[in-house]
Amino acid sequence: MRYIEQETVVRRMNGRMIINRLFQGLFLFATLLALLALVILLYRIVTQGAGHLSLDFLSNFASRFPEKAGIKAALVGSIWLMAVVAPTSIILGVGSAIYLEEYAKKGRITTFIQMNISNLAGVPSVVFGLLGLTIFVRALALGNSILAAGFTMSLLILPVIIVAAQEAIRSVPGELRDASYGMGATKWQTIVRIILPAAIPGILTGSILALSRAIGETAPLIVIGVPVIIQFLPAGVMDTFTALPMQIYDWSSRPQAEFQTVAAAGIIVLMAVLLFMNSIAVIIRNKFDKSY
Amino acid sequence: MNTATIKTNINTAQPAAETAQQVEKDSVYSTRQLNLWYGNNHALKNVDLEIGENEVTAIIGPSGCGKSTYLKTLNRMVELVPSVKTSGEIQYRGRNIFDSDYSVEELRTRVGMVFQKPNPFPKSIYDNIAYGPRIHGIKNRKILDEIVEKSLRGAAIWDEVKDRLNENAYGISGGQQQRICIARALAIEPDVILMDEPTSALDPISTLKVEELVQELKEQYSIIIVTHNMQQAARISDKTAFFLNGEVIEYDSTDAIFSNPADKRTEDYISGRFG
Amino acid sequence: MRTSVQDMIAQSKGKKNKKFIEKLIPVILFLIASVSVLTTIGIVMTLIIETITFFTRVPITDFLLGTTWLPFSNKEAQFGIWPLIVGTLKVTAIAILVAVPIGLSAAIYLSEYATDNVRRVIKPVLEVLAGVPTIVYGFFALTFVTPVLQSLFPEIKIFNAISPGIVVGIMIIPMIASLSEDAMSSVPKSIRDGALAMGSTKFEVAMKITVPAALSGIIASVVLGISRAIGETMIVSLAAGSTPKFDGDFAGSIQTMTAYIVQVSKGDAGYGTTIYYSIYAVGFTLFLFTMAMNILAGYMSKRFREEY
Numbered sequence: 001m002r003y004i005e006q007e008t009v010v011r012r013m014n015g016r017m018i019i020n021r022l023f024q025g026l027f028l029f030a031t032l033l034a035l036l037a038l039v040i041l042l043y044r045i046v047t048q049g050a051g052h053l054s055l056d057f058l059s060n061f062a063s064r065f066p067e068k069a070g071i072k073a074a075l076v077g078s079i080w081l082m083a084v085v086a087p088t089s090i091i092l093g094v095g096s097a098i099y100l101e102e103y104a105k106k107g108r109i110t111t112f113i114q115m116n117i118s119n120l121a122g123v124p125s126v127v128f129g130l131l132g133l134t135i136f137v138r139a140l141a142l143g144n145s146i147l148a149a150g151f152t153m154s155l156l157i158l159p160v161i162i163v164a165a166q167e168a169i170r171s172v173p174g175e176l177r178d179a180s181y182g183m184g185a186t187k188w189q190t191i192v193r194i195i196l197p198a199a200i201p202g203i204l205t206g207s208i209l210a211l212s213r214a215i216g217e218t219a220p221l222i223v224i225g226v227p228v229i230i231q232f233l234p235a236g237v238m239d240t241f242t243a244l245p246m247q248i249y250d251w252s253s254r255p256q257a258e259f260q261t262v263a264a265a266g267i268i269v270l271m272a273v274l275l276f277m278n279s280i281a282v283i284i285r286n287k288f289d290k291s292y
Numbered sequence: 293m294n295t296a297t298i299k300t301n302i303n304t305a306q307p308a309a310e311t312a313q314q315v316e317k318d319s320v321y322s323t324r325q326l327n328l329w330y331g332n333n334h335a336l337k338n339v340d341l342e343i344g345e346n347e348v349t350a351i352i353g354p355s356g357c358g359k360s361t362y363l364k365t366l367n368r369m370v371e372l373v374p375s376v377k378t379s380g381e382i383q384y385r386g387r388n389i390f391d392s393d394y395s396v397e398e399l400r401t402r403v404g405m406v407f408q409k410p411n412p413f414p415k416s417i418y419d420n421i422a423y424g425p426r427i428h429g430i431k432n433r434k435i436l437d438e439i440v441e442k443s444l445r446g447a448a449i450w451d452e453v454k455d456r457l458n459e460n461a462y463g464i465s466g467g468q469q470q471r472i473c474i475a476r477a478l479a480i481e482p483d484v485i486l487m488d489e490p491t492s493a494l495d496p497i498s499t500l501k502v503e504e505l506v507q508e509l510k511e512q513y514s515i516i517i518v519t520h521n522m523q524q525a526a527r528i529s530d531k532t533a534f535f536l537n538g539e540v541i542e543y544d545s546t547d548a549i550f551s552n553p554a555d556k557r558t559e560d561y562i563s564g565r566f567g
Numbered sequence: 568m569r570t571s572v573q574d575m576i577a578q579s580k581g582k583k584n585k586k587f588i589e590k591l592i593p594v595i596l597f598l599i600a601s602v603s604v605l606t607t608i609g610i611v612m613t614l615i616i617e618t619i620t621f622f623t624r625v626p627i628t629d630f631l632l633g634t635t636w637l638p639f640s641n642k643e644a645q646f647g648i649w650p651l652i653v654g655t656l657k658v659t660a661i662a663i664l665v666a667v668p669i670g671l672s673a674a675i676y677l678s679e680y681a682t683d684n685v686r687r688v689i690k691p692v693l694e695v696l697a698g699v700p701t702i703v704y705g706f707f708a709l710t711f712v713t714p715v716l717q718s719l720f721p722e723i724k725i726f727n728a729i730s731p732g733i734v735v736g737i738m739i740i741p742m743i744a745s746l747s748e749d750a751m752s753s754v755p756k757s758i759r760d761g762a763l764a765m766g767s768t769k770f771e772v773a774m775k776i777t778v779p780a781a782l783s784g785i786i787a788s789v790v791l792g793i794s795r796a797i798g799e800t801m802i803v804s805l806a807a808g809s810t811p812k813f814d815g816d817f818a819g820s821i822q823t824m825t826a827y828i829v830q831v832s833k834g835d836a837g838y839g840t841t842i843y844y845s846i847y848a849v850g851f852t853l854f855l856f857t858m859a860m861n862i863l864a865g866y867m868s869k870r871f872r873e874e875y
Contacts, residue, residue, distance in 0.1 A: 182405035184396075185397070194413055
């Protein structure tokens, strides 16, 4: 007596294979839908904004008249902002990662810091804005300066940089550490001369991706009161400023349809900056592709 | 019953005989009643060993017997593993290496190490060799040049790499990498060189080169080599210690160990009955 | 020359410095590492203190139980949080309806069906999608998705919950797809091979083996997606409007918690006014919502990791 009838199995097999095909198609379709969204988004923005792009757009200040509106103050402001965010967040992030990976003893405190970092990564950016408003803008009286905004953004992207740097440090083979310690090197010498150089590609790639998140963030800037219409360039970190996403937000929320074109042009500039930063990250990743 | 008598023999009579033999030669390391635990795992048990100057001492035994652990204890690298505890003492040139005022960096500056897998730094060959001198404060380029050349010659690899000193050390073969690592250890002119199965990742020809090198190096250095390859121990060492389950079963001249082992377990191991 | 290098080492200066540095560095690094903890403390303290101030002016029961949010009213301002929560949940619900089917389909496709080449194309595209700033998505929602929806369903207003909901969904697709795919890919190949060897189709393997085995990881990804949707600010600020409503209307203007914070920050609600403090109370509520989601997601993914 046989429990399994080969014929029944074969008969059913056809149906099962059709279902398999069907769902494969469905899954692929859904995946392509996501890609389609990206294509439409990019296409729309380029077709809307390309017409307004010009050298004047880059070199003009904001204006009440759409045709005269330019992005100079925002572009320069964003660069200023990055000049504060990049060193602050990278020093804090890499320092924390070194501490957690190389010095901290595995125990409650380390687990706590680690848990805290992953929770911090999930805090909405607008809440970081409230932190910046209370601590940097008011308590430390930095006002709505580049420094206040820069510190706020640094804290916002800090978890991302810490995690990226930790991964980069962890991927340095233990044998290299052993070799260095075996030569009588101290811990700090080993970190500075062996571990960090080997981890730098990963650290840089992660940091650039984190910075490109910071350059596109809007909500914290609004909350700490970064203005939009600015007719001058900042001269120092204590000056007030505006940034690309702030400017785009302002243009997008204006009722006149012409300003939507201006906003789209601003988005193209922002996306170009992001593309530039990401290509640097890719180049670094490829150039330093693991030699060990 | 048999084993029990032998065991007492090892723990008492053997080291005594050893010390007697050692009178004419200085000992570099003398280990007394060394015990080591990884957490609750008792990895080394009452180890007593005297290691002679300008000799090659081989440490053999099946995997997990504690031979690598013992080697790593000699320069305290074993302490990089969390939860390691030790008791007993290891005298290096008359000083207990576990003394609180003996810095591990100082110890490791005197005692070089070569690892199982070639582990050059992802830097140029030159920077690999100059690493040790540099971290210890030697910055003069001319002196560094001299040290690099001398060390590479010492490791018998100068002729192969002298034109590519600025190339990444990962660009050369595994056997060459291992000799670069030996040269790197030589660069600070250590007193002792510890080798942890240095040829286990190498092909036979590279292995032969490293073995020849060990023979040359013993003129100037005391070498302690861990190996799972008994033929290798027989070929290159003067003394051999056989470890089993964290204990030293037998320690004698290599000739004696391989031709006339005193312990049944040593005999079983070297005749390939286990391991 | 035998001892010369060792001699030079012995003579080299800086031994004392070295010891000092070795002691100092861990202290400095510990201080740096504590910045992240201080940030959390700062956020929690800031929110709590300013929220307490808010509650000295507006009774906590009004805030928690009230169903009218009328902060700018000249006659009698009302601060019942529920309209903002309802607005947030409307957008989140639509976002999840969009993102979960698409994100999970993409994850299953990538982990079970796609060849390496296909994966190499799709994954970077998803990364790009994840890297698009939210302000850009907001612009897209307002100037493209809303008009398209309006041409299909004329009853939809210019500000509504549906358009930003869809776009928030698009925004979190990459997150759900990549985290779920990670969970599915870490189901051991041997289990999958076992099922395939018995004659299962790939679809059966996905549904009966991979998805059940990776379920807690998949749930974690969805929960994180919800958390992101709740905290999303710019898309809703641009496209959802600023009408806090306690009802089931999706077609007209609403307001979310995040959008309210932005609305107040943009305007000139002077420092020290009740409205100023209200953004902290709303922010605190928002923080609690996302924190609960993050802790839940962390718990789910930890459970998942323990299984393998």
